[in-house]
Amino acid sequence: MVFVALSQIFFVLTSILLAICLCLLATLTYFWWILPNHKLQNLKKCGFDGPIPSFPFGNIKEMKRNSSFSFSLDITHNIHSIVSPYYSSWQKSFGKVFIYWLGVEPFLYVADPEFLKKMSGKVMAKKWGKPSVFRKDRKAMFGNGLAMAEGTIWVHHRHVIAPTFTSINLKTMTNMMIDSTKKMIKRWDSQINSGHLELDLEREIVATAGEIIARASFGMNDENGKLVFDQLRTLQMTLFKTDRYVGVPFGKFINFEKTLEAKKIGEQVDKLLLSIIESRMNSNVKKQHEQDFLGHLLKENNEIDGQMNRALTKKELIDECKTLFFGGYETTSLSITWTLLLLALHQDWQDQLRDEIKQVVGNIEKLDINLLADLKKMKWVMNEALRLYPPSPNVQRQTLEDIHIDNVKVPKGTNIWIDVVAMHHDVTLWGNDANKFKPERFMNDANGECNHKMGYLPFGFGGRACVGRNLTFMEYKIVLTLLLSKFKFKLSPSYHHFPTIMLTLRPSHGLPLIVQSL
Numbered sequence: 001m002v003f004v005a006l007s008q009i010f011f012v013l014t015s016i017l018l019a020i021c022l023c024l025l026a027t028l029t030y031f032w033w034i035l036p037n038h039k040l041q042n043l044k045k046c047g048f049d050g051p052i053p054s055f056p057f058g059n060i061k062e063m064k065r066n067s068s069f070s071f072s073l074d075i076t077h078n079i080h081s082i083v084s085p086y087y088s089s090w091q092k093s094f095g096k097v098f099i100y101w102l103g104v105e106p107f108l109y110v111a112d113p114e115f116l117k118k119m120s121g122k123v124m125a126k127k128w129g130k131p132s133v134f135r136k137d138r139k140a141m142f143g144n145g146l147a148m149a150e151g152t153i154w155v156h157h158r159h160v161i162a163p164t165f166t167s168i169n170l171k172t173m174t175n176m177m178i179d180s181t182k183k184m185i186k187r188w189d190s191q192i193n194s195g196h197l198e199l200d201l202e203r204e205i206v207a208t209a210g211e212i213i214a215r216a217s218f219g220m221n222d223e224n225g226k227l228v229f230d231q232l233r234t235l236q237m238t239l240f241k242t243d244r245y246v247g248v249p250f251g252k253f254i255n256f257e258k259t260l261e262a263k264k265i266g267e268q269v270d271k272l273l274l275s276i277i278e279s280r281m282n283s284n285v286k287k288q289h290e291q292d293f294l295g296h297l298l299k300e301n302n303e304i305d306g307q308m309n310r311a312l313t314k315k316e317l318i319d320e321c322k323t324l325f326f327g328g329y330e331t332t333s334l335s336i337t338w339t340l341l342l343l344a345l346h347q348d349w350q351d352q353l354r355d356e357i358k359q360v361v362g363n364i365e366k367l368d369i370n371l372l373a374d375l376k377k378m379k380w381v382m383n384e385a386l387r388l389y390p391p392s393p394n395v396q397r398q399t400l401e402d403i404h405i406d407n408v409k410v411p412k413g414t415n416i417w418i419d420v421v422a423m424h425h426d427v428t429l430w431g432n433d434a435n436k437f438k439p440e441r442f443m444n445d446a447n448g449e450c451n452h453k454m455g456y457l458p459f460g461f462g463g464r465a466c467v468g469r470n471l472t473f474m475e476y477k478i479v480l481t482l483l484l485s486k487f488k489f490k491l492s493p494s495y496h497h498f499p500t501i502m503l504t505l506r507p508s509h510g511l512p513l514i515v516q517s518l
């Protein structure tokens with residue numbers, strides 16, 4: 001009797017387990033096999049071609065295989081086939097718009113500014129999403145901050161964040177920019193005096209720009225601020241210095257240890273930022289904190305007690321602090337780093353900028369930041385550096401509704417990958433000297449005489465374009481003015497030109513330069 005009852009229970013339990021397993025299998029098959037295949041057929045019907053994907057990696061294996069051969073012995077600025085050899089070879093087969101796959105996620109690759117113009121002309125900023133795979137993958141870094149937010153949440157955040165970048169607010173940050181740069185100069189002076197003429201400028205500039213952005217975002221004057229800064233940098237290393245399989249089912253498990261580590265660091269950073277936010281909210285000395293972004297945002301929150309339409313919750317404030325840090329830290333430092341490489345290669349331009357600084361700014365000991373706007377040649381050099389080596393080498397979007405371009409449909413939910421490096425080096429857009437360092441192309445034209453207005457996109461495009469560009473302009477000019485007035489830069493023989501994309505476009509082996517005091 002007991003035996004019969006037990007065997008019945010066993011039978012029922014096994015059946016339930018089997019049913020669960022079948023459901024799970026059916027769900028996985030649907031999401032990882034049927035749905036991606038349906039998307040593939042749909043995109044093919046819409047007229048898009050591309051390399052054939054294979055389950056479960058899509059085209060990732062091909063991309064990784066191709067990348068290991070990407071190196072250059074000479075210093076060439078013709079970097080597209082070095083940093084993205086797979087895109088460059090797919091372009092030859094499929095043109096400037098095609099589909100490729102990261103795991104089971106299709107991406108519409110776009111390196112055609114005319115296609116981009118037609119597509120973006122049909123979409124309002126709030127109707128652009130961000131690829132869901134990246135939103136999930138980079139959650140620890142950005143949360144649901146401005147760079148990842150979509151729809152009405154994005155509109156709300158943009159309306160709150162954008163006004164904090166006014167020139168008045170930015171000017172309050174210039175002293176700490178000068179201060180951090182002078183600290184770096186002092187460090188260099190003592191290294192040079194002790195006989196070390198060769199410095200890794202990338203490491204130096206990244207550390208200083210990181211410090212500047214951390215001070216500008218949430219202040220770094222207390223212990224917690226310094227800890228957040230260190231943890232954010234560790235978080236980025238953990239996420240991006242490892243082999244990654246974004247879009248591949250269970251891809252996180254391939255590097256499970258690192259995924260867990262990133263999650264843990266992300267939680268610690270959130271806790272630290274929360275304690276900074278709460279202590280500021282409760283502090284009686286609010287004035288002294290008002291000079292960073294967090295201070296400006298908290299001030300807005302306070303001034304509109306009662307009507308919370310412009311306020312951000314504590315969680316949102318945490319995500320925005322992280323977003324501003326990650327959005328602004330490496331991008332700005334890389335724009336300066338690549339500029340220093342280009343200036344080391346072009347001593348004539350180094351001299352021209354030094355002369356301009358002398359004429360326009362004069363005494364750098366009492367730097368009058370109002371004069372920096374007149375550093376015209378420096379602006380051309382910056383634009384040209386951002387063209388040849390765009391720190392954000394691609395822009396990503398996701399369509400939140402169907403888009404019709406001529407007789408082609410880009411279906412809702414399509415991930416878009418805009419290859420900025422490809423467009424910035426395209427001879428059909430820039431002429432035969434596309435891969436030459438030629439700052440004067442920006443002399444009379446903010447678009448560098450590119451023959452298409454959407455061919456130059458270092459800061460993205462439309463309503464979602466970079467919110468922090470003015471901060472970058474300011475920081476770039478301050479740091480370069482101070483550095484060029486103190487030092488002369490030459491390329492070190494130990495420099496190897498291996499630009500690589502690791503979220504940002506960076507020199508793989510740093511930037512060793514010979515630095516001489518003037």
Ligand code: HEM
Nearest residue numbers: 147327328331332335392459460461464465466467468472
């Ligand atoms: C050389 C420096 C920089 C470069 C090259 C750069 C580049 C970009 C690009 C390409 C985008 C995407 C735009 C799009 O989707 O169309 C972007 C967005 C963004 N950037 Fe920057 N950026 C720089 C500096 C900064 C700084 C200094 C900050 C803040 C402190 C910042 C914060 C952001 C934020 C929050 C977004 C998201 C904007 C939105 O989606 O509404 N960036 N940036």
